[in-house]
Amino acid sequence: xxxxxAKSAISQKRVLDAAAKIFRDYGYAGTTMRAIADEAxxxxxxxxxxxxxKDDLISAVLDIGIRAVTDxxxxxxxxxxxxxxxxxxIEAAIRxxxxxxxxxxxxxxxxxRALGQVPEAIRARNTRMxxxxxxxxxxxxxxxxxxxxxxxxxxxxxxxxxILGALNWTVEWFKPGGRSIDDVAREFASVVxxxxxxxxxxxxxxxxxxxxxxAKRSAPRISVA
Amino acid sequence: xxxxxAKSAISQKRVLDAAAKIFRDYGYAGTTMRAIADEAxxxxxxxxxxxxxKDDLISAVLDIGIRAVTDxxxxxxxxxxxxxxxxxxIEAAIRxxxxxxxxxxxxxxxxxRALGQVPEAIRARNTRMxxxxxxxxxxxxxxxxxxxxxxxxxxxxxxxxxILGALNWTVEWFKPGGRSIDDVAREFASVVxxxxxxxxxxxxxxxxxxxxxxAKRSAPRISVA
DNA sequence: TCCAAAACCTAACACTAGTTAGAAAATAGG
DNA sequence: CCTATTTTCTAACTAGTGTTAGGTTTTGGA
Numbered sequence: 001x002x003x004x005x006a007k008s009a010i011s012q013k014r015v016l017d018a019a020a021k022i023f024r025d026y027g028y029a030g031t032t033m034r035a036i037a038d039e040a041x042x043x044x045x046x047x048x049x050x051x052x053x054k055d056d057l058i059s060a061v062l063d064i065g066i067r068a069v070t071d072x073x074x075x076x077x078x079x080x081x082x083x084x085x086x087x088x089x090i091e092a093a094i095r096x097x098x099x100x101x102x103x104x105x106x107x108x109x110x111x112x113r114a115l116g117q118v119p120e121a122i123r124a125r126n127t128r129m130x131x132x133x134x135x136x137x138x139x140x141x142x143x144x145x146x147x148x149x150x151x152x153x154x155x156x157x158x159x160x161x162x163i164l165g166a167l168n169w170t171v172e173w174f175k176p177g178g179r180s181i182d183d184v185a186r187e188f189a190s191v192v193x194x195x196x197x198x199x200x201x202x203x204x205x206x207x208x209x210x211x212x213x214x215a216k217r218s219a220p221r222i223s224v225a
Numbered sequence: 226x227x228x229x230x231a232k233s234a235i236s237q238k239r240v241l242d243a244a245a246k247i248f249r250d251y252g253y254a255g256t257t258m259r260a261i262a263d264e265a266x267x268x269x270x271x272x273x274x275x276x277x278x279k280d281d282l283i284s285a286v287l288d289i290g291i292r293a294v295t296d297x298x299x300x301x302x303x304x305x306x307x308x309x310x311x312x313x314x315i316e317a318a319i320r321x322x323x324x325x326x327x328x329x330x331x332x333x334x335x336x337x338r339a340l341g342q343v344p345e346a347i348r349a350r351n352t353r354m355x356x357x358x359x360x361x362x363x364x365x366x367x368x369x370x371x372x373x374x375x376x377x378x379x380x381x382x383x384x385x386x387x388i389l390g391a392l393n394w395t396v397e398w399f400k401p402g403g404r405s406i407d408d409v410a411r412e413f414a415s416v417v418x419x420x421x422x423x424x425x426x427x428x429x430x431x432x433x434x435x436x437x438x439x440a441k442r443s444a445p446r447i448s449v450a
Numbered sequence: 451t452c453c454a455a456a457a458c459c460t461a462a463c464a465c466t467a468g469t470t471a472g473a474a475a476a477t478a479g480g
Numbered sequence: 481c482c483t484a485t486t487t488t489c490t491a492a493c494t495a496g497t498g499t500t501a502g503g504t505t506t507t508g509g510a
Contacts, residue, residue: 006456006507006508007456007457007506007507007508008456008457011457011458025341025342026254026342027252027253027254027255027341027342028252028254028255029251029252029253029254029255030252030253030254030255030342032496032497032498033497033498033499034496034497034498042457042458042459043458043459043460044459044497044498044499045458045459045460045461045499045500045501046457046458046459048498048499048500049456049457049458050457053498053499054497054498054499113252113341113342116250116251116252116338117251117252117255117338154416155412158404158409158412158413159416161391161394161395161398162391162394162413162416163391164394165390165391165392165393165394165395165397166386166387166388166390166391166394167390168390168394169386169387169389169390169391169393169394170386170390172390173386179383184383187380187383187384188383188387190420190423191379191384191387191416191417191420191421192416192420193420194419194420194421194423195415195416195417195418195419195420195421195423196416196419196420197423198415198419198420198422198423231477231478231486232476232477232478232486232487233486233487236487236488257466257467257468258467258468258469259466259467259468267487267488267489268488268489268490269467269468269469270469270470270471270488270489270490270491271487271488271489273468273469273470274486274487274488275487278468278469279467279468279469451510452509452510453508453509453510454507454508454509454510455506455507455508455509456505456506456507456508457504457505457506457507458503458504458505458506459502459503459504459505460501460502460503460504461500461501461502461503462499462500462501463498463499463500463501464497464498464499465496465497465498466495466496466497466498467494467495467496467497468493468494468495468496469492469493469494470491470492470493470494471490471491471492471493472489472490472491473488473489473490473491474487474488474489474490475486475487475488475489476485476486476487476488477484477485477486477487478483478484478485478486479482479483479484479485480481480482480483
């Protein structure tokens, strides 16, 4: 039995969802409180009963965006058996990441669109959360590598950046009703995992100096939806 | 001997570069003409001598962004010998794409940050240009597939979306002075190309129904930096 | 049903942004 | 150096934005 929500909580959620949508469409600076209010069937002044400021609102949207992804991926990893291979873990993480960004699409797209323009303190906080998420990936990639599931020369930092870059981009093109999230995740995982485990066909690979990955734990900060 | 530019052309370029930088940092709506003018060592009113409007300016920035990438990739492909393999062509395209987005980083990042908020007509025009670019990729991937360089089950549309997604993300983390563009391109190409040509280790691949790629020529529109 | 608290509306404030027209300064060529 | 043209500056206009304080309406519990 769903617990009955107070009017306030109901309206606050409506405002939040409206905000995610408008921030998604118009970015931070292009979003007006009047537009959010219209979307939420309120007047702009009323938003201030629920949120202290526009910044308060965008901050909440950004939090939800990154938290949904991180929580989903961590839960998926936790649900795997102890005996899961590195490949299986990575594939599960890919699937969970995709699921999360599609499920809270407005929030994650709003992050993509707005993050670069928000006040510095807000951006810094969100960046820290995303860096934490990035380290989850670094860990599962390193585990797989350590277990010999990848070729020795694989650069895990670059791999992580490519993977997350491509995953984050999916919100731009994924359309529910077309290919399923499972399909997309499986195809992507196979390309990535085969690519990381393959020996390649080019002599250029053989020239790679190793071990490259271990020394790169302080990789550049990246942006995650 | 460099041809002497008129003052007007010199100033116009300065305004354009300033615009790219400010749009990059603040997005479309968050960018003020005063900020651009400051960056260009002018006053806001002066910009209107060179550009009709803010929209005129962003339009020019967006054009340069996508054109740099498209031209660079097409030139790189053209420079290859007729005997080049599909792998070689794809790797060259990856390298050219990376080079372009790093070289005109302000313009491509400005596109990433601003495109979603610009007036519809501007966005539509840029989208058409990007779709044309996407078809360049679809073609070189299809060629490689046709020549048997990829596994039969490879989904070229998804591959293209992953590749371009990951490539477009590099502007967020690539720092000149670190790894060279060549290194990054080579590593990325090996992951992608091995992944597309590999047979994989999972039975799930074998269940893929083919031919998947040929029927997907009308793939969803994607966004390219 | 009544009434206090919660939730929302409204009008206004202080400030900002894109743009314009005319004035002023800079440039370029004879 | 002079002068016409080009380039830039300036002040102002119109419209818009985040936010506030007080009034009004709605909600929820007794």
